[in-house]
Amino acid sequence: MSTSEIEKPAKNDKSADSHERSVWVGFDLGGTKMLAAVYDAEFQLLGKKRKPTKGHEGSEAGIERVHGLIAKALEDADVSVDQIIGIGIGVPGPLDLVDGIVLDTPNLGWKDVPIRQQLEDKFGCPAVLMNDVDAGVYGETRFGAARGARCTVGLFPGTGIGGGCVIDGEIFRGSRLSCFEVGHMRVVPDGPRCGCGRRGCLEAVASRLSISAQAAAAAYRGQAPFLKKAEGTDLSEIRSAALAASIKGGDKVVEDIVRAAARHLGTAAGSLVNLLNPDVILLGGGLVEALPELYSEVVIGAAQKRAMACYRDTFEVKVASLGDYASVQGAAAWAQHTLEKTKG
Amino acid sequence: MSTSEIEKPAKNDKSADSHERSVWVGFDLGGTKMLAAVYDAEFQLLGKKRKPTKGHEGSEAGIERVHGLIAKALEDADVSVDQIIGIGIGVPGPLDLVDGIVLDTPNLGWKDVPIRQQLEDKFGCPAVLMNDVDAGVYGETRFGAARGARCTVGLFPGTGIGGGCVIDGEIFRGSRLSCFEVGHMRVVPDGPRCGCGRRGCLEAVASRLSISAQAAAAAYRGQAPFLKKAEGTDLSEIRSAALAASIKGGDKVVEDIVRAAARHLGTAAGSLVNLLNPDVILLGGGLVEALPELYSEVVIGAAQKRAMACYRDTFEVKVASLGDYASVQGAAAWAQHTLEKTKG
Numbered sequence: 001m002s003t004s005e006i007e008k009p010a011k012n013d014k015s016a017d018s019h020e021r022s023v024w025v026g027f028d029l030g031g032t033k034m035l036a037a038v039y040d041a042e043f044q045l046l047g048k049k050r051k052p053t054k055g056h057e058g059s060e061a062g063i064e065r066v067h068g069l070i071a072k073a074l075e076d077a078d079v080s081v082d083q084i085i086g087i088g089i090g091v092p093g094p095l096d097l098v099d100g101i102v103l104d105t106p107n108l109g110w111k112d113v114p115i116r117q118q119l120e121d122k123f124g125c126p127a128v129l130m131n132d133v134d135a136g137v138y139g140e141t142r143f144g145a146a147r148g149a150r151c152t153v154g155l156f157p158g159t160g161i162g163g164g165c166v167i168d169g170e171i172f173r174g175s176r177l178s179c180f181e182v183g184h185m186r187v188v189p190d191g192p193r194c195g196c197g198r199r200g201c202l203e204a205v206a207s208r209l210s211i212s213a214q215a216a217a218a219a220y221r222g223q224a225p226f227l228k229k230a231e232g233t234d235l236s237e238i239r240s241a242a243l244a245a246s247i248k249g250g251d252k253v254v255e256d257i258v259r260a261a262a263r264h265l266g267t268a269a270g271s272l273v274n275l276l277n278p279d280v281i282l283l284g285g286g287l288v289e290a291l292p293e294l295y296s297e298v299v300i301g302a303a304q305k306r307a308m309a310c311y312r313d314t315f316e317v318k319v320a321s322l323g324d325y326a327s328v329q330g331a332a333a334w335a336q337h338t339l340e341k342t343k344g
Numbered sequence: 345m346s347t348s349e350i351e352k353p354a355k356n357d358k359s360a361d362s363h364e365r366s367v368w369v370g371f372d373l374g375g376t377k378m379l380a381a382v383y384d385a386e387f388q389l390l391g392k393k394r395k396p397t398k399g400h401e402g403s404e405a406g407i408e409r410v411h412g413l414i415a416k417a418l419e420d421a422d423v424s425v426d427q428i429i430g431i432g433i434g435v436p437g438p439l440d441l442v443d444g445i446v447l448d449t450p451n452l453g454w455k456d457v458p459i460r461q462q463l464e465d466k467f468g469c470p471a472v473l474m475n476d477v478d479a480g481v482y483g484e485t486r487f488g489a490a491r492g493a494r495c496t497v498g499l500f501p502g503t504g505i506g507g508g509c510v511i512d513g514e515i516f517r518g519s520r521l522s523c524f525e526v527g528h529m530r531v532v533p534d535g536p537r538c539g540c541g542r543r544g545c546l547e548a549v550a551s552r553l554s555i556s557a558q559a560a561a562a563a564y565r566g567q568a569p570f571l572k573k574a575e576g577t578d579l580s581e582i583r584s585a586a587l588a589a590s591i592k593g594g595d596k597v598v599e600d601i602v603r604a605a606a607r608h609l610g611t612a613a614g615s616l617v618n619l620l621n622p623d624v625i626l627l628g629g630g631l632v633e634a635l636p637e638l639y640s641e642v643v644i645g646a647a648q649k650r651a652m653a654c655y656r657d658t659f660e661v662k663v664a665s666l667g668d669y670a671s672v673q674g675a676a677a678w679a680q681h682t683l684e685k686t687k688g
Contacts (some may be wrong), residue, residue, distance in 0.1 A: 037603070079395060094652075094655075098565060150520075151519045167516075172516075172620070174495045175619070175621055175659075176494075177656065178621075179618070181618040181652060184615070184618040184652055185615035185619060186531070188617055189611075196652060198650065270530075275460045275524055276523055277519055277520065278519060305542075306528075306530055308448060311521065315519075
């Protein structure tokens with residue numbers, strides 16, 4: 001560190017009254033909760049705020065909640081609106097990335113919301129819309145478990161299966177829309193029905209939801225006594241922590257169900273290794289983070305089996321390390337990356 | 345056109361004795377034949393030469409043949425070695441693109457050949473190594489059927505299934521090796537055995553070779569009388585033209601076999617639409633080019649069925665239009681693109 005850096009005022013000096021633009025805002029708009037965070041130019045966290053999304057109240061009320069939460073996070077960071085350089089926001093797709101529009105989010109029930117423009121009008125600074133999983137994969141590649149990877153392929157099994165790819169510091173994107181819908185690659189012809197209406201999607205055999213459904217059936221049949229006692233057979237209660245506890249509690253059948261799902265995920269990861277030659281396969285989401293060893297072991301095994309010989313030793317499997325902050329920090333940093341590239 | 349351009353000497357003026365560097369060389373090193381071509385700065389063809397590869401003679405003899413063929417193509421174009429700006433060469437993978445090494449080509453039987461350095465030493469100009477299918481997809485995106493596409497995904501069923509992706513003028517590449525091995529994505533768990541040793545690869549159910557094998561069996565069973573009369577049951581004789589003739593001659597079973605393979609290809613194309621959101625799915629290879637309407641129709645149908653609703657009208661299916669020249673012109677133009685970017 002140079003001596004001149006020591007003379008700078010501390011980054012977190014909340015009494016600083018300079019109103020020059022110096023902070024980035026990251027926002028994660030999830031199906032159940034939303035998180036806003038404020039970062040300094042080195043992406044150190046200055047303040048944050050979280051609340052429920054309440055998507056069912058409609059997009060107009062929702063946008064008000066987004067605006068209000070950003071204001072609260074700014075307050076928490078003790079910075080003013082005119083200090084924001086830019087805002088990055090991650091939203092579940094599909095999105096029109098060219099015009100910054102939320103086309104349709106089944107989880108929120110919103111349609112055709114010009115969210116980028118709305119943020120820019122409200123806060124008087126540029127905003128960048130992106131897919132929430134892209135934000136997470138970008139955040140982990142820049143600050144977390146995949147730091148230093150040249151090409152990261154992220155797979156996040158949850159209610160669905162999110163995916164994203166970061167290559168040479170850029171998020172892979174196709175012609176216009178957000179993409180990398182790994183969950184809707186067909187992996188089993190005439191396989192189980194998926195939420196999207198088709199059959200045999202990866203999501204239908206490897207999402208946390210498909211695992212929970214099979215575990216609930218096992219509990220009902222009396223094959224998962226620990227789970228049945230702890231949570232009953234209501235699918236809504238059988239989430240990541242309950243599944244991890246059931247396995248730790250000795251429910252062998254639940255472990256088999258998770259292993260089979262992880263094998264499907266690993267085989268798909270191996271297909272993606274043949275397709276995209278990433279150096280890191282990044283796994284994330286609640287269940288993976290609750291069972292990191294089991295997931296890593298099964299996914300590595302299945303991916304190595306599927307990968308062609310020449311790709312076999314070219315990739316590592318890593319588990320996401322930033323938790324909920326991957327997406328907000330990723331969105332803020334992507335806003336910086338995008339806006340500085342546009343200027344340059 | 346400005347008047348000053350009219351005063352320039354004609355591009356093809358073979359009597360020009362200027363030795364300034366002004367031409368690009370493209371080379372396609374295939375399993376059975378090799379093609380060298382010389383282009384001017386606008387990628388107009390100045391000269392070309394073709395001969396058999398004879399990969400079995402080993403890589404040393406092979407490199408001599410490559411050098412010799414380039415010399416012949418320069419002669420055909422009436423330009424001298426010191427006029428070459430750069431050379432682009434497309435080779436079947438796997439390749440180490442960072443160091444310009446042919447790691448292993450089953451079709452040629454070559455291993456660890458530093459072909460880029462060998463070309464640079466021989467011709468005293470920079471050379472660029474790339475995958476042959478990447479070269480073809482790049483060529484079609486820059487000069488052919490996919491011209492103007494922002495994101496092209498190319499699928500070329502032949503003995504195997506080649507694939508490539510060009511996005512925003514760049515070839516998609518992973519961390520180090522050539523990739524986009526669409527043929528080795530798993531599409532049928534426990535499906536037919538593939539040449540790579542695994543089961544259920546796309547290549548095992550949708551390559552021209554898998555079609556030929558099934559058609560030969562149909563001929564043997566007497567279900568493809570036209571084919572049997574024309575070619576017998578020797579797989580080596582049942583190539584693209586024979587399959588197209590068999591269908592035109594009324595062999596319904598052969599048409600069904602091709603349609604089923606094309607449906608697998610189309611479903612995989614649809615999965616890739618969900619993954620990568622290309623605006624063009626480019627089909628190529630001998631069989632596709634012999635049966636363009638049948639392939640386009642079946643692939644569009646299956647891809648639309650697999651694509652998620654929001655992607656359904658975002659892509660077109662096109663058939664390659666440059667034939668053998670896609671790869672050589674693509675390799676020459678990619679050399680230009682790469683070398684000019686390095687300079688910039």
